Amino acid sequence: MWRIGTVAALRDETATARTITLEVPDWPGHLAGQHVDVRLTAEDGYSAVRSYSIASAPNSAKRLEITVERLPNGEVSPYLTQQVAVGDRLELRGPIGGWFVWRPEQPEPIQLIGGGSGIVPLMAMIRSHGSAKSAAPFRLLYSVREPGVVFYYDELRKRSENGRSLTITYAYTRATPKDSPRPPSRIDAWLIAEAAWPSKLVPTCYVCGPTPFVESVAGFLSAGGNGPDKIKTERFGPTGGRK
Amino acid sequence: MSAQMNYLDGNAAAGELSKIFAIDVTTAEGKCAHCGAIRRFAEAHLYMQCPGVVARCCVCEHILLRFANVRQQVVLDARGMAYLVMNAG
Numbered sequence: 001m002w003r004i005g006t007v008a009a010l011r012d013e014t015a016t017a018r019t020i021t022l023e024v025p026d027w028p029g030h031l032a033g034q035h036v037d038v039r040l041t042a043e044d045g046y047s048a049v050r051s052y053s054i055a056s057a058p059n060s061a062k063r064l065e066i067t068v069e070r071l072p073n074g075e076v077s078p079y080l081t082q083q084v085a086v087g088d089r090l091e092l093r094g095p096i097g098g099w100f101v102w103r104p105e106q107p108e109p110i111q112l113i114g115g116g117s118g119i120v121p122l123m124a125m126i127r128s129h130g131s132a133k134s135a136a137p138f139r140l141l142y143s144v145r146e147p148g149v150v151f152y153y154d155e156l157r158k159r160s161e162n163g164r165s166l167t168i169t170y171a172y173t174r175a176t177p178k179d180s181p182r183p184p185s186r187i188d189a190w191l192i193a194e195a196a197w198p199s200k201l202v203p204t205c206y207v208c209g210p211t212p213f214v215e216s217v218a219g220f221l222s223a224g225g226n227g228p229d230k231i232k233t234e235r236f237g238p239t240g241g242r243k
Numbered sequence: 244m245s246a247q248m249n250y251l252d253g254n255a256a257a258g259e260l261s262k263i264f265a266i267d268v269t270t271a272e273g274k275c276a277h278c279g280a281i282r283r284f285a286e287a288h289l290y291m292q293c294p295g296v297v298a299r300c301c302v303c304e305h306i307l308l309r310f311a312n313v314r315q316q317v318v319l320d321a322r323g324m325a326y327l328v329m330n331a332g
């Protein structure tokens with residue numbers, strides 16, 4: 001059940017987040033939006049398991065990428081963002097989850113809403129949308145603290161250039177770039193009404209972020225007329241306990 | 244809704260539950276034995292700040308399922324779920 005992945009590349013996304021490329025010879029392939037469990041085991045046998053969203057698009061290369069944000073007092077994320085080296089081996093379980101996924105055969109408009117590192121599984125969907133040359137119109141509403149902590153900034157800009165079917169709105173919550181049309185603010189009903197697909201187009205909405213973020217955004221989407229079966233959520237937060 | 248919002252969702256338990264279920268549990272439809280709501284397991288509220296994992300109904304917050312690793316045993320208590328329908332196709 002546990003597979004071995006070898007670290008093939010490391011790339012810093014921000015001062016506290018790193019993308020790890022893993023080579024997994026028996027990887028069965030994945031869908032955009034799925035996650036993997038990573039298990040680290042200490043010399044005394046103590047082990048810790050954490051879930052990380054897959055950032056890369058489905059491919060046949062037996063490779064996947066995860067982007068890990070370092071959590072203060074984290075048990076696993078400091079190791080993955082600061083100590084792990086190319087050639088190291090990690091234990092992986094997955095791919096996991098068939099609910100929070102986007103498949104290239106979905107033709108409907110897609111509304112992605114991410115908070116902080118909740119962008120990661122949404123990025124897999126955006127990359128899958130690109131590699132499958134899907135014509136489904138995508139919108140991304142990305143809530144981040146400040147410009148310096150945006151993941152994948154250059155790639156997102158390229159993927160949303162004229163003629164592409166991806167539109168991005170940033171919601172900066174603490175500090176904005178100089179040319180921002182809005183002062184720092186959290187996503188609210190007004191911004192959803194302005195930046196998200198209208199519910200009458202029956203978009204499928206994918207919301208990923210910390211639990212309070214997901215609850216708040218899912219509430220706005222629901223109040224805006226999106227049906228519960230069209231709002232898919234993935235919450236994340238610190239987890240604890242020995243496994 | 245929980246006042247503390249310290250829960251995750253059913254997706255987060257799917258790796259551990261793969262020890263028991265051969266089929267992906269996140270898309271399975273379960274009925275809450277307490278309020279009768281039928282929801283995907285992915286929508287359950289999941290509490291992991293304990294030795295095991297507790298999944299609660301996203302509508303009424305009653306316990307659907309408890310799961311723990313105890314030494315070499317895996318313990319599952321699913322009495323809060325009237326049924327679970329999994330897609331075997």
